[in-house]
Amino acid sequence: MLLTxxxxxxxxxxxxGGLITGGVYIGKGQxxxxxxxxxFLQKGDILAPLIRDQAGRSAFGEPLxxxxxxxxxxxxxxxxxxxxxxxxxxxxxxxxxxxxHLGAMVSVxxxxxxxxxxxxxxxxxxxxxxxxxxxxxxAFHEGMNIAAVEQVPLVVVATNNHYAYSTPNxxxxxxxxxxxxxxxxxxxxxxxxxxxxxxCLDVIGGAVKRARAGRPPQLVVASILRLxxxxxxxxxxxxxxxxxxxxxxxxCVKVAExxxxxxxxxxxxxxxxxxxxxxxxxxxxxxxAQKEAAPEGDEEDWCAxxxxxxVDSLE
Amino acid sequence: xSITYLEAIREAQAKLLRDDERVFIYGQDVGGTFGxxxxxxxxxxxxxxxxxxxxPISEDAMVGTAIGAAIxxxxxxxxxxxxxxxxTALNQILNNAGTHYWRTNVSVPITVxxxxxxxxxxxxxHSQSMESIYAHYPGLIVMTPATVEDAYTMLIEAxxxxxxxxxxxxxxxxxxxxxxxxxxxxxxxxxxxxAREGRDLTIVTYSAMLHExxxxxxxxxxxxxxxxxxxxxxxxxxxxxxxxxxxARTGRLLCVGESFPWGGATAEIIARVSAEGFHLLxxxxxxxxxxxxxxxxxxxxxxxxRPNAKEIARxxxxxxxx
Numbered sequence: 001m002l003l004t005x006x007x008x009x010x011x012x013x014x015x016x017g018g019l020i021t022g023g024v025y026i027g028k029g030q031x032x033x034x035x036x037x038x039x040f041l042q043k044g045d046i047l048a049p050l051i052r053d054q055a056g057r058s059a060f061g062e063p064l065x066x067x068x069x070x071x072x073x074x075x076x077x078x079x080x081x082x083x084x085x086x087x088x089x090x091x092x093x094x095x096x097x098x099x100x101h102l103g104a105m106v107s108v109x110x111x112x113x114x115x116x117x118x119x120x121x122x123x124x125x126x127x128x129x130x131x132x133x134x135x136x137x138x139a140f141h142e143g144m145n146i147a148a149v150e151q152v153p154l155v156v157v158a159t160n161n162h163y164a165y166s167t168p169n170x171x172x173x174x175x176x177x178x179x180x181x182x183x184x185x186x187x188x189x190x191x192x193x194x195x196x197x198x199x200c201l202d203v204i205g206g207a208v209k210r211a212r213a214g215r216p217p218q219l220v221v222a223s224i225l226r227l228x229x230x231x232x233x234x235x236x237x238x239x240x241x242x243x244x245x246x247x248x249x250x251x252c253v254k255v256a257e258x259x260x261x262x263x264x265x266x267x268x269x270x271x272x273x274x275x276x277x278x279x280x281x282x283x284x285x286x287x288x289a290q291k292e293a294a295p296e297g298d299e300e301d302w303c304a305x306x307x308x309x310x311v312d313s314l315e
Numbered sequence: 316x317s318i319t320y321l322e323a324i325r326e327a328q329a330k331l332l333r334d335d336e337r338v339f340i341y342g343q344d345v346g347g348t349f350g351x352x353x354x355x356x357x358x359x360x361x362x363x364x365x366x367x368x369x370x371p372i373s374e375d376a377m378v379g380t381a382i383g384a385a386i387x388x389x390x391x392x393x394x395x396x397x398x399x400x401x402x403t404a405l406n407q408i409l410n411n412a413g414t415h416y417w418r419t420n421v422s423v424p425i426t427v428x429x430x431x432x433x434x435x436x437x438x439x440x441h442s443q444s445m446e447s448i449y450a451h452y453p454g455l456i457v458m459t460p461a462t463v464e465d466a467y468t469m470l471i472e473a474x475x476x477x478x479x480x481x482x483x484x485x486x487x488x489x490x491x492x493x494x495x496x497x498x499x500x501x502x503x504x505x506x507x508x509x510a511r512e513g514r515d516l517t518i519v520t521y522s523a524m525l526h527e528x529x530x531x532x533x534x535x536x537x538x539x540x541x542x543x544x545x546x547x548x549x550x551x552x553x554x555x556x557x558x559x560x561x562x563a564r565t566g567r568l569l570c571v572g573e574s575f576p577w578g579g580a581t582a583e584i585i586a587r588v589s590a591e592g593f594h595l596l597x598x599x600x601x602x603x604x605x606x607x608x609x610x611x612x613x614x615x616x617x618x619x620x621r622p623n624a625k626e627i628a629r630x631x632x633x634x635x636x637x
Contacts, residue, residue, distance in 0.1 A: 083418045091386045091421040099414070101406050107376035108411065111383025111391075118339065118389060139406065142376035149371055150380075304413070304453035305478040306422040310505040312552035 001031040001197070004055040005253050006278040007064065010286060011071055015232050020071050022084045027052030029227035032197040032252035033159050035059050036204035037127050046112045046126035048096040048105040051086040052159070052226075053129050062095060064285035074292035081295035102134030106143025106156065113152035125153045125212045133164030135181075136172055144219075148186030153211040155218045156187070157204060159194060161226035162248070166238040182219040194222030195250040198259065225249035316496055321489035323463045323497060324355050324428075327470035328392065332363045335390060338474060339366040341381055342394030342428075352396050353430060353489060374400050378407035381425045386415070390474050391425050398429035398483065399443040412479040413454035422477040426470070432485040432523050432573055433621055438612035444522070444572070444605075447579030449481040450551040456480045456504065457551040461525035463494035465548055468501030476504065485523040492526075507554035509561065513543035516635055517561040519584050520571040521547040524622060528571055531627045540635055550580040558584060559592045566597035567634050571622050576604035598637035603630050 008026040015024040027034055030052045038059025041047055047060045054067065069077030070088045079088050079097075089097025096112070098105050109128040116124050134140055135158055147154045164172050175181065182189025188210065192203040200222065207218035225248055229236040243249060260266050266274075303311055318326070331338045340346075340356055346369040350357030360367040370377045374395065381391035395401045401408065408427060416422040433442035450457045456478055460466045466484060473480040502508055510525060511532050518528045525546045532542035543561050547554065562568050568588055570581035581602040588600055603622045611617050 079418055080420075083414075087418065089419060091415075091419050096383075097415070097419050099410050101410055104375070104379055104406060104411055107373075107379025107407075108383035108386075110376070111380035111385070111389075112387045113383070114380065115384040115387030115389045118337075118384070139375045139379070142371075142373035143379060145371055146373055146376040146380060304417045305456065306416050307456075307476050307478050310456065310476075310503070310552050312505075313555060 001035050001055055001253055001256060002274055003058055003278045003281065004031050004035070006275070007067065007282045008054060010282050012232050014071070014286070021073065023231040023233060024071070025051040025086050025231045026228050027054050029224050029252060030159055030161065030194065031055040032200045032256060033157065033192070033194040033204070033222040033224065034129070036197070036200040037129060037157050039201070040205045040208040041125065041127060044094065044121070044124050046094045046096065046109055046124070048098065048109045048126070048128040050098055050105070050129045050131065050134070052131070052161070056129065057095065060095065061093070062090070064281060065288060066090070068285040068289035069292065072286070072289040073294050074289045075295040076292050077289070101139065103130065103137035103140030103143060106130065106140055107146055109154060110143065110147045110150055110152050113154060114150060117152070123212060125155065125208055127155045127157060127208065130156060130158045131164070132158060132160035132162070132169065132172060132178060135178060144185040144187065147217045151216065153214070155204070155207045155211050155220065157220045157222065159222045159224060161224050162243060163226055163239065165230045165234070179219065179221040185219070187217045187219040188215060189219045189221070192220055192222045193248070194224035195248060195252045195255050197252060197256040223248040224252070227251060317493045318463060318497060319490055320463045320466045320484070320492040321353060321355060323467035323494070324470060324484055325357060325359070326497060327467045328356060329359060329362065331392070331471060331474050332359060332366055335474070337388060337390040338392065339368065339384075339389060340392045340394060341368050341370055341377055343370055343372055343396045345369060345394050351394060353486065355394065355428070374404035375407055378404040378425070378427065379411065382407060382412050382415070382423055385423045385425045386421050392474060393425060393427045395427065395429050397441050398431040398445045399440050401427065401429055401445060405448075408449065408455070408479070408481070409452045413452050415454070416478060417454060423479050424474070424477050426473040426480045426482055429481060429483045430486050431483040432487055433610055433617055434487050435614040435617060436612060437610075439609035442610040444483070444574035446481070446483045446550050447574050450580060450583075454479065455551065456549065457483065458504070458549045459483045459521040460548065461485070461488070461522050461546050463492050464498045465501055467497045469504070469548065472501070472504050483522060487523045502548065505549055505552035505554060507548055507557040508546045509543065509557070510546040511542065511544040513541035514565055515540045515542060516567040516569060516631055517543045517545060517558070517565045518569045518571060518627070518631065519545045519547060519558050519561075521550060521580070522573065524571045524573050527622065527624045527627055530624045531631055534624070534628060535631060542631065547580075553580070553583060553587070555587045555591065558588060559595065562588055562592050562595045566595060568596065568600040569627070569631055569634055570600070570602040571627055572602070572604050573621055574604060576607050579604065598634055601630055601634050603627060
């Protein structure tokens with residue numbers, strides 16, 4: 001969580017300084033939910049993160065360099081300049097690379113799990129992230145339904161951050177509670193206070209455990225407030241003062257730090273050391289990526305398929 | 316022995332399931348004892364238990380699931396019940412499968428079978444030819460087999476290819492077309508075939524329109540014309556070299572396709588020949604497609620909507636007189 005917060009604050013300042021082209025999309029306020037999504041996955045499990053899941057990506061093993069190389073346009077990053085920011089992934093390492101079209105990655109996760117089952121693998125699970133905005137797409141509904149039909153070991157973690165870009169919940173859906181949909185899909189459903197790391201670890205950890213044990217697919221709906229714009233180009237002026245006073249508007253990083261202090265898990269000096277360590281890791285990843293060469297149009301091979309001998313000879 | 320175009324597709328899938336344990340078939344009504352709306356998978360669920368799977372009516376999720384399985388080592392074949400319904404899966408096919416290798420360096424070996432094209436009485440939503448839409452987007456291979464032999468070998472090739480393949484099989488040919496036996500090997504993907512040799516005019520076509528074009532070529536022999544007919548086999552990759560070589564022999568080009576007329580495969584061929592072989596042409600290149608309306612239900616309207624032998628012959632004669 002702390003590493004993600006530190007990293008993303010730094011990415012924001014680079015963006016503001018004009019050093020990042022395109023957008024910067026951060027998970028401020030969502031770190032507790034997201035980190036819990038990554039922490040309980042093991043090697044061989046599948047993670048399909050979305051745009052606010054830096055904490056989950058890092059917890060699942062994404063190197064910081066993948067992030068900084070992609071944002072800063074290094075040709076050595078996993079996307080080699082061909083795609084940017086949060087669209088990165090390493091499918092060979094079970095880190096799926098999201099597309100911007102929301103809901104699409106749920107069924108892709110289902111298929112990845114089916115492949116493992118076809119091959120006779122055991123003890124695996126997949127976790128697919130979504131927001132309350134993405135939950136309103138047709139692709140999401142189709143993906144949830146097919147997951148239940150296939151009875152794959154899937155956890156879907158849906159974070160309601162109360163805005164789809166600028167649109168508040170009351171123009172997004174009209175059901176009483178998003179978790180009620182779980183029953184309709186054939187999932188088991190749980191809610192979680194996304195501002196409380198302990199609660200996130202319990203509920204998301206429990207869902208991963210149940211899916212791994214062969215229970216039906218699991219839906220966890222977390223409630224938070226997005227503590228940033230949709231992207232860093234967005235000042236989020238539409239977020240009302242009223243909603244900022246809601247309990248779900250708490251900053252999960254501050255809540256976690258307070259819990260650590262209250263329970264005497266670490267003293268102030270240790271916390272400060274963690275912050276210094278996070279900052280050092282982030283600085284290192286950024287300075288490495290900044291020294292690397294950018295991709296060049298005349299060196300790119302401009303070939304969208306892997307079967308080189310049947311490429312169309314288009315000029 | 317006589318085998319139909321549809322049986323060739325079924326036989327190819329049986330062979331694929333038999334020879335490659337990574338292959339599974341995923342689609343609406345393909346499993347159980349039913350074997351698909353057109354019976355292209357009849358008997359396969361029984362012969363290959365657990366590998367020919369019925370899906371919900373969820374084209375997007377069917378393809379998404381196939382993509383996930385493919386990047387994890389499987390070779391899924393998705394059957395769309397009708398090509399028309401693949402429009403509901405465009406996002407997964409174009410934006411996910413089509414971009415994946417370019418973005419991540421991991422290819423997506425899925426094959427999406429599209430029962431394509433018109434038959435009498437099928438109307439606007441069960442008759443479409445979608446090859447030009449898929450060919451427009453990067454990252455996809457688009458096959459349009461016109462013969463029983465190609466239906467068989469190209470489907471086997473489609474599954475072997477590491478990239479996403481949209482395999483457009485023509486419903487009109489399912490039962491109309493027969494061959495004596497199935498070949499062991501076909502032409503390589505991306506190679507067009509001279510279906511009939513000639514010297515006066517080149518007709519470039521693919522899928523069911525091949526047979527209309529061949530009928531016209533036969534008919535115009537009586538008028539003293541020798542028409543060369545090129546069967547593209549795949550619209551992407553498009554074998555520009557074979558087309559140019561044919562136009563070099565004949566000096567005249569007519570492109571025929573069953574899809575809608577705005578843009579598309581026929582326009583692409585004319586653009587390429589005009590750009591690369593302008594000096595070869597003795598007359599302005601022409602093309603013939605379906606009309607720019609939805610596909611009509613009534614047989615009288617339907618047969619006038621698609622290019623037919625009469626229309627192709629009219630267009631060919633006009634071009635030959637120039």
